[in-house]
Every structure is written in structure tokens, then in C-alpha cells.
Amino acid sequence: MISVRDLRKHYQVHKRPPGLKAALRSVFHRTYTSVKAVDGISFEIKPGERVGFLGPNGAGKTTTLKVLAGLLHPSSGEVRVDGHVPRHREDAFLKKIMLVMGQKQQLLWDLPPAETFELNRAIYDVPRAQYKQTLDELVTLLELEELIGKPARQLSLGERMKCELAAALIHRPKVLFLDEPTIGLDVSMQAIMRTFIKSYNERNGATLILTSHYMDDVAALCPRVIVIDKGLLSYDGGLDALVQRVRPEKRVVLRLNQPVDVNSLAPLGKVVSHDNVTAVLQVPQDAVNTTVSRALSHLPVQDLTVENAPLEEVMSELFAETKAHRGTVGT
Numbered sequence: 001m002i003s004v005r006d007l008r009k010h011y012q013v014h015k016r017p018p019g020l021k022a023a024l025r026s027v028f029h030r031t032y033t034s035v036k037a038v039d040g041i042s043f044e045i046k047p048g049e050r051v052g053f054l055g056p057n058g059a060g061k062t063t064t065l066k067v068l069a070g071l072l073h074p075s076s077g078e079v080r081v082d083g084h085v086p087r088h089r090e091d092a093f094l095k096k097i098m099l100v101m102g103q104k105q106q107l108l109w110d111l112p113p114a115e116t117f118e119l120n121r122a123i124y125d126v127p128r129a130q131y132k133q134t135l136d137e138l139v140t141l142l143e144l145e146e147l148i149g150k151p152a153r154q155l156s157l158g159e160r161m162k163c164e165l166a167a168a169l170i171h172r173p174k175v176l177f178l179d180e181p182t183i184g185l186d187v188s189m190q191a192i193m194r195t196f197i198k199s200y201n202e203r204n205g206a207t208l209i210l211t212s213h214y215m216d217d218v219a220a221l222c223p224r225v226i227v228i229d230k231g232l233l234s235y236d237g238g239l240d241a242l243v244q245r246v247r248p249e250k251r252v253v254l255r256l257n258q259p260v261d262v263n264s265l266a267p268l269g270k271v272v273s274h275d276n277v278t279a280v281l282q283v284p285q286d287a288v289n290t291t292v293s294r295a296l297s298h299l300p301v302q303d304l305t306v307e308n309a310p311l312e313e314v315m316s317e318l319f320a321e322t323k324a325h326r327g328t329v330g331t
């Protein structure tokens with residue numbers, strides 16, 4: 001469905017020296033530097049896959065999504081989306097894809113979302129009957145009934161994002177590029193968006209690439225992740241396998257009936273955090289059983305769970321690792 005081979009996107013940036021004299025001189029003698037936003041990445045995505053595209057700020061994620069959506073021309077490399085070369089922006093391609101950017105809006109500010117939906121119907125040439133069916137479905141699933149008649153500018157951020165997503169899906173794209181779709185939303189609205197995105201993927205077999213700095217989005221939506229850093233691919237594979245590789249230790253979370261001294265926790269594992277009611281221990285995988293049975297027999301444990309390290313920690317460790325030695329962590 002999506003094939004990317006040795007993609008590079010280098011931006012030419014005008015270098016403006018400091019100082020008035022130098023700035024004036026630069027009007028006539030411009031010097032440029034090259035920003036290697038994407039510097040040779042390759043991957044394949046199958047139809048219906050949900051893939052998280054991760055990396056620290058400035059890694060090249062948005063640039064890649066824009067290339068895939070045909071908004072930017074690659075400097076070199078080959079890109080195909082369902083057989084199309086995105087930069088040609090053929091009608092058939094545009095009808096299949098959608099790029100949703102959490103920080104940009106496509107709803108017309110002074111008009112109710114219902115009118116943007118109608119406009120998109122006309123732009124994408126969606127047959128009336130299909131439009132009505134899609135719209136009814138979106139209105140029900142995203143609970144838009146009360147919202148679509150109000151001017152977009154009167155909607156809250158979360159309400160607007162729901163309508164943005166609906167507007168993006170009027171033509172039922174087969175490929176969705178979601179760039180930070182839950183940015184700035186409260187936790188319950190983030191969960192609503194995630195559930196909806198997943199059900200859209202499952203109902204329509206749509207292929208989905210998502211960037212997000214919220215690891216809950218990634219954990220809920222993306223069995224596979226592609227990690228890039230400074231324009232280079234540093235991991236492509238299962239999310240679980242990534243966690244296993246970067247942080248093979250487990251967390252044993254103890255809820256306590258009464259406070260315990262840190263000295264009685266230390267022999268059971270590395271104490272990550274500890275207060276009057278909770279203690280979190282980090283232990284190697286093969287020591288989990290021993291730690292659990294010792295905790296249950298020696299401590300006033302009310303409840304106990306075994307978890308992976310939080311994804312945020314796994315990611316920051318991976319980014320730090322990549323920075324330290326630009327090696328490969330997997331693929």
C-alpha cells in the first residue's frame with residue numbers, strides 16, 4: 001500500500017547573518033544551508049496496517065507525512081501510495097488519502113462544520129447516498145449532532161477536532177495520515193478520538209500512519225512503530241518488541257495496606273517510587289515470580305500488578321540511545 005525507498009527531503013534555508021550591515025548584504029549575496037529533515041529512510045506498509053511514526057521534535061515526521069500526502073516534493077527517493085506517486089497529486093490519489101494535522105484546521109472558521117462537510121462532498125465528488133450514510137455514521141459515532149450547526153469558531157478545541165476528523169473522512173479515504181490528532185485534548189476526548197480512529201480503521205480496512213507525542217495514543221492504536229531521529233530510521237517493528245528490547249525489566253506495582261520502610265522493599269528489586277500506599281519495583285523479567293511471591297509473603301500487599309515500563313520512558317531512553325551512538329536498535 002505504501003512504499004518508501006531511500007527518501008530524502010533536504011530544505012534549503014537562507015542563512016541570515018546577525019547585524020544590520022550583514023543583513024543588508026545578504027539581500028544581494030544570499031547564502032544557503034541545507035537542513036536534512038529526512039535523510040534516507042525506507043519502509044513498506046501493508047493495506048489496513050496501523051503504524052505509529054515516532055521521534056523527538058524535529059525528527060522529520062511531519063515532513064515525511066507531507067511527502068506521502070503529496071504536499072512536498074522529495075529531494076530524492078521513491079514513494080508510492082497505493083500505486084500513486086504522491087507528488088503528481090492525481091485526482092484518484094487525492095480521493096484515497098487524507099492528511100489530518102492536529103495543529104492546522106480545515107474547517108471554515110465562520111461556517112458551521114455541516115457546511116464544510118457539504119463542501120468536501122462536492123470537492124471529492126461523493127455520491128449523495130454515500131455522503132448521507134457516511135455523515136449519519138460519523139455524527140452518531142462522534143456525537144456531533146449538537147455541534148455541526150454551530151459556527152466552527154464557537155466550538156471548543158475537542159469539539160472542533162471531532163468535526164475536523166469527520167470533515168476529513170467524508171470521502172472515506174483508504175489511507176489516513178494523522179499528525180498529532182489528539183494534541184491539546186483532555187484525556188477523555190483523547191480516548192474518544194482513539195476509539196473512533198481504531199473503529200474507522202477496522203470498519204473500512206483503512207491504512208493509518210499516526211504521529212503523536214502521547215504514548216497512550218501509540219499504545220492504543222499502533223501495533224507497529226517506525227522511529228526516526230534526525231531524519232534517519234532507528235527502529236521499525238512491533239511496539240512490544242521495542243519495549244522488550246529497550247526495557248526488558250518489568251515493573252511490579254504494589255498497593256499497600258499500610259506504609260512500609262524502603263529498606264524492606266530494596267531486597268525485592270530496584271525501588272522506582274515509594275509512598276505510604278504504593279511502591280513500584282523494577283525487576284529483571286526472570287525475577288518477577290520470586291519478587292511477587294516474596295512481596296506477597298513479607299509485605300502488607302492489598303493488590304499487585306506486573307507492568308512494562310511506561311512507554312514515555314522507553315521512548316526517551318531510545319532517543320537518548322540513538323543520540324549517543326547513531327546505531328540501529330532494531331528492524
Ligand SMILES: Nc1ncnc2c1ncn2[C@@H]1O[C@H](COP(=O)(O)OP(=O)(O)OP(=O)(O)O)[C@@H](O)[C@H]1O
Pocket residue numbers: 011012013035036037055056057058059060061062063064
Ligand atoms: N519549511 C521548512 N524549511 C526549513 N526547514 C524545515 C521546514 N520544515 C521543517 N523544517 C526542519 O526540518 C526538520 C524536521 O521537521 P519536521 O516538522 O518534519 O519534524 P517533526 O518530527 O514533525 O517534529 P515535531 O515532533 O516537532 O512536529 C526540523 O529541523 C525542522 O526545523
